[in-house]
Amino acid sequence: MNKKLAIAHILQSCSKEPKHEIGxxxxxxxxxxxxxxxxxxxxxxxxxxxxxxxxxxxxxxxTTLSLNSKPVDVVFVNGKEFDKNTAFVKNLLNFLDYxxxxxxxxxxxxxxxxxxxxxxxxxxxxxxAALVGALDALFGWDLSTSQLSLLARMGSGSASRSFWHxxxxxxxxxxxDGMDSVGVPLNIRWPELRxxxxxxxxxxxxxxxxxxxxxxxxxxxxxxxxxxxQDVHLLRLKNAIETRNFLExxxxxxxxxxxxxxxxxxxxxxxxxxxxxxxEAMHKIWQCRQxxxxxxxxxxxxxxxxxxxxxxxQDAIVKFFPDxxxxxxxxxxx
Amino acid sequence: MNKKLAIAHILQSCSKEPKHEIGxxxxxxxxxxxxxxxxxxxxxxxxxxxxxxxxxxxxxxxTTLSLNSKPVDVVFVNGKEFDKNTAFVKNLLNFLDYxxxxxxxxxxxxxxxxxxxxxxxxxxxxxxAALVGALDALFGWDLSTSQLSLLARMGSGSASRSFWHxxxxxxxxxxxDGMDSVGVPLNIRWPELRxxxxxxxxxxxxxxxxxxxxxxxxxxxxxxxxxxxQDVHLLRLKNAIETRNFLExxxxxxxxxxxxxxxxxxxxxxxxxxxxxxxEAMHKIWQCRQxxxxxxxxxxxxxxxxxxxxxxxQDAIVKFFPDxxxxxxxxxxx
Numbered sequence: 282m283n284k285k286l287a288i289a290h291i292l293q294s295c296s297k298e299p300k301h302e303i304g305x306x307x308x309x310x311x312x313x314x315x316x317x318x319x320x321x322x323x324x325x326x327x328x329x330x331x332x333x334x335x336x337x338x339x340x341x342x343x344t345t346l347s348l349n350s351k352p353v354d355v356v357f358v359n360g361k362e363f364d365k366n367t368a369f370v371k372n373l374l375n376f377l378d379y380x381x382x383x384x385x386x387x388x389x390x391x392x393x394x395x396x397x398x399x400x401x402x403x404x405x406x407x408x409x410a411a412l413v414g415a416l417d418a419l420f421g422w423d424l425s426t427s428q429l430s431l432l433a434r435m436g437s438g439s440a441s442r443s444f445w446h447x448x449x450x451x452x453x454x455x456x457x458d459g460m461d462s463v464g465v466p467l468n469i470r471w472p473e474l475r476x477x478x479x480x481x482x483x484x485x486x487x488x489x490x491x492x493x494x495x496x497x498x499x500x501x502x503x504x505x506x507x508x509x510x511q512d513v514h515l516l517r518l519k520n521a522i523e524t525r526n527f528l529e530x531x532x533x534x535x536x537x538x539x540x541x542x543x544x545x546x547x548x549x550x551x552x553x554x555x556x557x558x559x560x561e562a563m564h565k566i567w568q569c570r571q572x573x574x575x576x577x578x579x580x581x582x583x584x585x586x587x588x589x590x591x592x593x594x595q596d597a598i599v600k601f602f603p604d605x606x607x608x609x610x611x612x613x614x615x
Numbered sequence: 616m617n618k619k620l621a622i623a624h625i626l627q628s629c630s631k632e633p634k635h636e637i638g639x640x641x642x643x644x645x646x647x648x649x650x651x652x653x654x655x656x657x658x659x660x661x662x663x664x665x666x667x668x669x670x671x672x673x674x675x676x677x678t679t680l681s682l683n684s685k686p687v688d689v690v691f692v693n694g695k696e697f698d699k700n701t702a703f704v705k706n707l708l709n710f711l712d713y714x715x716x717x718x719x720x721x722x723x724x725x726x727x728x729x730x731x732x733x734x735x736x737x738x739x740x741x742x743x744a745a746l747v748g749a750l751d752a753l754f755g756w757d758l759s760t761s762q763l764s765l766l767a768r769m770g771s772g773s774a775s776r777s778f779w780h781x782x783x784x785x786x787x788x789x790x791x792d793g794m795d796s797v798g799v800p801l802n803i804r805w806p807e808l809r810x811x812x813x814x815x816x817x818x819x820x821x822x823x824x825x826x827x828x829x830x831x832x833x834x835x836x837x838x839x840x841x842x843x844x845q846d847v848h849l850l851r852l853k854n855a856i857e858t859r860n861f862l863e864x865x866x867x868x869x870x871x872x873x874x875x876x877x878x879x880x881x882x883x884x885x886x887x888x889x890x891x892x893x894x895e896a897m898h899k900i901w902q903c904r905q906x907x908x909x910x911x912x913x914x915x916x917x918x919x920x921x922x923x924x925x926x927x928x929q930d931a932i933v934k935f936f937p938d939x940x941x942x943x944x945x946x947x948x949x
Contacts, residue, residue, distance in 0.1 A: 502844045503837040503877065510836045532883075539885050543837065543877035549866075551873050556898070557891030564890070 282458040284324050284435050288379050290458070291428055297382035299348060300421025306414025308433075308443040309341035310396055310407040312476060312587050314534040314579060315515045316541045317438050317451065319498040319507065326438040327462050329498070330511035331453040333518055334442040337476065338610050341443065342394045342404070344411035346419045349387040357391045358398070368489060369398050372405065373412055376436040380416055390415075397483035402585065403443070405490075409436035410443035430464040447471075447611060448522055450515075469522055470611050475595060477588035477605040479578075481558040490582035493545060493552050500549040510540055531577030531589045538579040556584040562602075569601055616792040618658050618769050622713050624792070625762055631716035633682060634755025640748025642767075642777040643675035644730055644741040646810060646921050648868040648913060649849045650875045651772050651785065653832040653841065660772040661796050663832070664845035665787040667852055668776045671810065672944050675777065676728045676738070678745035680753045683721040691725045692732070702823060703732050706739065707746055710770040714750055724749075731817035736919065737777070739824075743770035744777035764798040781805075781945060782856055784849075803856055804945050809929060811922035812940040813912075815892040824916035827879060827886050834883040844874055865911030865923045872913040890918040896936075903935055 282290075311334035319329040349355060354377065356363045356370045363370045377388060392411065398404040413433040417424050424432075426444050434441035434451075442449040445466035454462030498504055514537045521529035545552035555563075559580070566588070569576045576598055578586045588605065590598050599605060616624075645668035653663040683689060688711065690697045690704045697704045711722060726745065732738040747767040751758050758766075760778050768775035768785075776783040779800035788796030832838055848871045855863035879886035889897075893914070900922070903910045910932055911923045922939065924932050933939060 502847070502874070503840050506837050506840055513836070536881065536883060536885065539880045540836070543880040546873045546877040546880070547870065549870060551870065553894070553897065555894060557895045560887070560889060560894050561891045563887065 282325070285379060287325055287458055287460075288432060288435060290460075291424070291432055292422070295422040295424070296420050299419045301419055303345055303347040304415045304417065304419025305343065305345045306411050306418055307341060307343040308407045308410030308414055308440075309336040309338060309446060310403040311336045311439065311442045311449065312403060312579060312581070313439065313442075314530070314589075315511060315518050315537050316581075318494055318541050318544065319504065320438070320494065322457075322459065323495065325459040325462075326434050326436075326441075327459045328438060328451065328453055330508050331515055332439075332442070332451045332511075333467075333515055334439070334449050334451070335474070335476065335610050336443065336446045336449065337396075337403075338446065338608050338612070340396050340608060341407035342392050342411040344393075344408075344415040345391040346412070346415035347389045348419075349389045352385060352387055354387050355389045357389075359393055369404065369408065372436070373408060376409065376412070379435075397480065402478070402583070403439060403581070405437040406439040406443045409433045409440035412436065413440070414444070427463050427465075431460065431462070434459070434462060434464075450519075467519070467522060471522065471525060472609075472611045473592040474527075474610060475588075475590050475592055476608040476610060477590065477598065477602065478608065479562055479586040479588055479602060479605060481562065481586065482556060482584045486554065486583050488552060488582075493548075493554075493582055496550075496552065497544050497548045501544050501547045503544055503547050507540070507544060511537075514540075527575055527591055531575060534579045534589055535577045538581075542580060554580070554583050559584045559586060562586050565601060569598070574598060574601075616659070619713060621659055621792055621794075622766060622769060624794075625758070625766055626756065629756040629758070630754050633753045635753055637679055637681040638749045638751065638753025639677065639679045640745050640752055641675060641677040642741045642744030642748055642774075643670040643672060643780060644737040645670045645773065645776045645783065646737060646913060646915070647773065647776070648864070648923075649845060649852050649871050650915075652828055652875050652878065653838065654772070654828065656791075656793065657829065659793040659796075660768050660770075660775075661793045662772060662785065662787055664842050665849055666773075666776070666785045666845075667801075667849055668773070668783050668785070669808070669810065669944050670777065670780045670783065671730075671737075672780065672942050672946070674730050674942060675741035676726050676745040678727075678742075678749040679725040680746070680749035681723045682753075683723045686719060686721055688721050689723045691723075693727055703738065703742065706770070707742060710743065710746065713769075730812075731814065736812070736917070737773060737915065739771040740773040740777045743767045743774035746770065747774070748778070761797050761799075765794065765796070768793070768796060768798075784853075801853070801856060805856065805859060806943075806945045807926040808861075808944060809922075809924050809926055810942040810944060811924065811932065811936065812942065813896055813920040813922055813936060813938070814940065815896065815920065816890060816918045820888065820917050822886060822916075827882075827888075827916055830884075830886065831878050831882045835878050835881045837878055837881050841874070841878060845871075848874075861909055861925055865909060868913045868923055869911045872915075876914060888914070888917050893918045893920060896920050899935060903932070908932060908935075 448467035782801035
């Protein structure tokens with residue numbers, strides 16, 4: 282099934298005309314603890330494995346959508362009209378094409394994003410989720426959150442996880458049309474959990490995750506082992522969350538991220554998102570652990586690290602990383 | 616078969632008393648282009664895969680051996696009596712135990728090493744090879760170079776490759792006693808080939824390759840794919856050497872090294888020999904390639920990189936890496 286048909290299937294009984302003047306939706310960014318790396322269907326963004334994320338609370342994208350009376354799409358990001366040639370806007374507009382009821386339907390998209398864009402902080406995840414949510418609000422579709430998750434997944438895979446706070450599993454699914462490849466929230470709160478964003482370079486990455494993922498799948502000799510590794514890590518993570526075993530959560534998240542970056546290192550040509558500062562931070566984190574702190578990291582398609590720790594150790598950790606941007610995923614609500 | 620029996624088997628018709636006052640032997644250090652990472656027999660140092668190296672010409676170890684009339688071993692490294700508690704000396708002395716004809720046989724070992732010790736520059740490879748060669752010279756065994764290679768392998772696996780200049784393959788072998796797991800020189804000269812040592816940290820590594828290797832084999836989920844990857848890389852490298860295809864040689868060496876480090880990254884706990892300077896250098900090398908230079912690297916169990924290039928591009932490369940220690944493996948003779 283292609284993307285157009287899959288989207289039409291979800292929207293089959295939905296209005297083709299906006300019900301409201303504007304539609305607004307907030308979607309939190311999310312950080313995968315068990316990564317999504319590799320697709321079995323590149324058009325529908327169906328993954329080779331399940332993945333598991335934690336949402337970033339108030340950090341994310343708030344998108345307001347309205348029709349434009351002029352025959353052109355306009356995109357504002359953080360108050361400024363955004364260049365349509367940037368990957369971020371281009372991808373959003375390409376995806377919007379699937380939702381125009383007639384070719385002359387044009388949109389004004391206003392997005393407020395409070396994280397750096399394209400720097401491995403899941404800006405496309407929250408961007409696509411917020412866009413789909415805003416479409417639902419504008420047209421008054423009143424879709425379920427699961428249906429929104431399915432739609433957003435077809436824009437950006439990890440967007441399927443950006444509709445809930447807390448832990449979210451993106452189930453792999455087995456259907457060809459992807460209707461079972463959807464985000465599902467884990468109904469578990471862990472108020473002490475903290476995410477520390479360590480921004481080492483807020484610049485856009487040179488290679489998109491989309492391309493990096495595809496190159497890895499096609500060229501890494503280690504990729505064949507990845508799905509199995511994921512199964513093990515996912516099980517371990519879910520168990521750690523259920524039993525509030527932070528050491529297990531941190532360790533598994535870290536080795537899962539390292540495994541993903543190891544895969545990329547063996548792609549051809551190799552992909553290395555880390556920069557010298559990333560490595561310095563990793564070594565520092567391991568030193569902290571040797572000194573008894575329960576501090577772990579995860580890393581996505583960029584040089585920045587996301588630190589994982591519990592609230593009681595926050596003061597000690599901030600001494601080592603004074604510039605940490607700390608998020609309490611179970612405290613704040615966007 | 617245990618190590619003692621294997622060594623006795625090789626030395627079965629050899630003299631137990633020194634034939635000369637002293638014995639001297641030089642062994643070049645060697646850098647693996649197709650790495651040795653993982654043993655099927657940890658006592659005999661039998662590898663899970665074959666490997667292929669290039670020797671470093673005049674860089675290596677020259678060892679002079681004599682009996683000590685006093686009941687103690689003495690080890691001089693570069694003219695200074697060396698602390699017997701250092702890993703380098705400890706390992707050498709432990710290995711010497713297998714060669715004492717009677718318990719009261721003590722040695723004076725004088726080794727000149729012109730590379731940093733324990734920094735991933737194969738000091739143990741040339742150290743063990745030179746020791747075995749010096750034993751042969753002292754006792755007048757007159758063993759073949761292949762037999763010396765077998766003996767040295769039982770001290771340090773990669774020492775089996777340190778008995779020749781140029782390219783050397785360490786054949787994996789299939790015998791349980793390891794008598795077919797031996798270095799074999801490739802009879803091919805490539806005078807234009809250059810190795811550039813980029814010493815980023817000459818300090819001893821925290822984790823020995825021996826331990827790192829073992830941890831990788833036991834804990835990395837990707838290790839199961841390694842032997843197959845090695846087969847492919849080795850074939851490609853031998854083909855590149857035969858046809859003097861430098862791009863193929865460089866690219867394959869680089870991805871082989873990256874694959875080994877990717878394996879280590881997925882060990883538990885993870886092993887990361889790179890430091891910030893290593894990463895900076897990698898990114899710089901890739902930038903050089905984008906600018907058209909045929910420059911590749913390999914990396915061993917340490918933060919230092921070994922650059923691979925051809926003589927005609929040396930001047931251009933030195934502009935980017937002014938501190939490079941350049942070796943012409945087919946020009947110099949130790």
